Amino acid sequence: MTVSNDVKAIWYRVVQRLRGELGEDLYTSWFARMEIEDLHDGRLAVSVPTRFLKSWIETHYLAKLQKIGEAELGALDAVLVRVRTRAAAVQRVQPDDHSASHSHSHAAPAPAAHAPSVVAAAQAAVAERNPQIDPNQSFETFVVGPSNQLAHAAMCRVADAAQGAAISFNPLFVHAGSGLGKTHLLSAVANRIRERRPDRKVMVLTAERFMINFVMALRQRDTLSFKDQFAAIDVLLIDDFQFLQGKTMQQEFCNAFNSLVDSRRQVIVAADVPPAQLDAIDQRMRSRLMGGLVVDIELPDLDTRRRILQSRYELMVKRDPSVVIPDDVLEFIANRITGTGRELEGALNRIAAYQQFNQAAVTLDLASLVLRDMQANPDGSRIKIDDILKIIGRHFNVGRTDLLSPRRARSVVVPRQIGMYLAKKMTARSLPEIGRRFGGRDHSTVLHAVRKIEGQIKTDDKLAREVALLIRLVEQG
Structure with missing residues (x-):
């Protein structure tokens, strides 16, 4: 069936979403050669060139594909993954096209006459221009804070080590949730080494790329070359280690890992969870990973979120000077989005896009509207005075005890008065009740605070x- 241009345009958006959510490496590994075949009666059919790709996508990514497809195509009853005919696939041969559809014959497939060797893949992996390395992800562009300081310091130590120098810790295992900077640090290590220690050979892999290369070697009957590629490197960086699956795959990685560590060459592993929680990984492998330095990256604090946003905003303005986001909106985002750097960047991009598409000035009201589905309190539950005290304390860096105390220092009085004003404006509490919740104060004290802030707002921009x-922060939790 011929697919209409409209459906192709929508499919292009699906592809872009896949690329954005999965990252360039995973997208290139599994989806770059996927094509839309049919869309009819709520059933989406796509095709890939090999049975291996079909099996892997159906096992690991079918739910993700359906979810992203529904975001652009509407509700789908099913997503079908088919294998294209060999004639259609032959024009699209790539180095990882290792699993071309094979017949049901029990005879082993003969090696392809012109198939790319694993040695060539290994040479490409340690080449100066590795497609998995983002040149913009450096230590200089990484925002350091209390949540990631140890991981950053450890990565710098590895990157700056001289050839043949004693290794302080090996392996180095970094774990954190998605979007907290693991991949950025891995790329920063590779970029720093290539810049300052070009004599050191670096290989960067994801667990899935490792599995692809190993399956390629098996199909080409060239596992010896696959093993030999690790003898040529000084530093191995492997990302998304939690995705390493299968006893044979794990054994092969364990062999490469042991060979590198025993010969005092550096291994850095990044995963979503610490080694002890890698339930799918063999216990011996977990034990060896725990034998090095294990560091984690936590969610960024408020100050780090501010600096992340400022850094991303400056890059955005360099690319497009027409983007203008006021400081108070950046502050709103930093307070509102308490998750990962990726989420902060997503919120910033969303607001910038809204400004560009609607030719509207960015205000707090607009930011609140655009980010409404990212709010922590989406059901609009009743605002409590405790919520106001928490937001006021966090914003002004004043402890709750001080806000409720008799202290008269300006650094405490002003936040306290603003808190009383917000309590009167945003809750149904009476003045006496607000006074009691703010340290047992008289209702006249609350009334004075409310009138004072109301008056100052009119003259103090x-x-x-x-x-x-x-107000926006309290409204959105």
């Missing part, structure tokens, strides 16, 4: 913007 920001 900076205070007005700050109060508006606090």
Whole structure:
């Protein structure tokens, strides 16, 4: 069936979503050669050139493919993955096209006359231009904070080590949730070594790329070359280690790992969870991983989120000077999005896109509207005075005890008065009740605070913007 141009255009958006969510390496490994075949009666049919790709996508990515497809195509009853005919696939041969459809004969397939050798793949992996390395992901562009300081320091130590120098810790295992900077640090290590220690050979792999290369070697009957490729490197960086599956795959990686560590060459492993929680990995492998330095990366604190946003915003303005996002909106995002750097960047991109598409100035009201589905309190549950105290304390860096105390220092009085103003404006509590919740104060004290802040807002633009920001933060949890 011929697919219409409209469906092809929508499919292109599906592809772009896949690329964005999975990252360039996973997308290139599994989806770069996928094509849409048919869309009819809620059933999406796509095709890939090999049975291996079909099996792997159906096992690991079918739910993801359906979810992303539904975001662009509407509700889908099913997603079907088919294998294209050999005639259609022959024009699309690539180095990882190792699993061309084979017949049901029990005879082993003969090696292809012109198939790319694993040795060539190994040479490409240690070449100066590795497609898995982002040249923009460096130590200089990595925002360091309390949540990632140890991981950053350990990676710098590895990257700056001289050829033949004693290794402080090996392996180095970094674990963190998605979007917290593991891949950025791996790329930073590779870029730093290539810049300052060009004599050191670096290989960067994901667990899935490792499995692809190993299956390629098996199909080409060339596992010896696959093993030999690791003898040519000084530093192995492997990402998404939690995806390494299969007893044979794990044994092969264990052999390569042991060979490198025993010969005092550096191995850095990144995963979503610590070694002890890698339930699918053999216990001996987990034990060896725990024998090195294990560090984690936590969610960034408020100050780190501010600096991440500022860094991303500066890069955005360099690319497109027409983007203008005020400081109070950046502050709103930093307070509102308490997740990963990737989520912060996504929120920033969303607001910038809205400005570009609608030719509208970015305000706090607009930011609140655009990010409404990212709010922590989407059901609009009733605002509590405790919520206000928490937001005020975090924003002004004042402890709850101080806000409720008799202290009269300006650094405490102003936040306290703003808190009372917000409590009167945003809750149904009476003045006496607000006074009691703010340290047992009289209702006249609350009334004085409310009137004072109301008056200052009319003449002090900076205070007005700050109060508006606090209102948005309280509203969104």
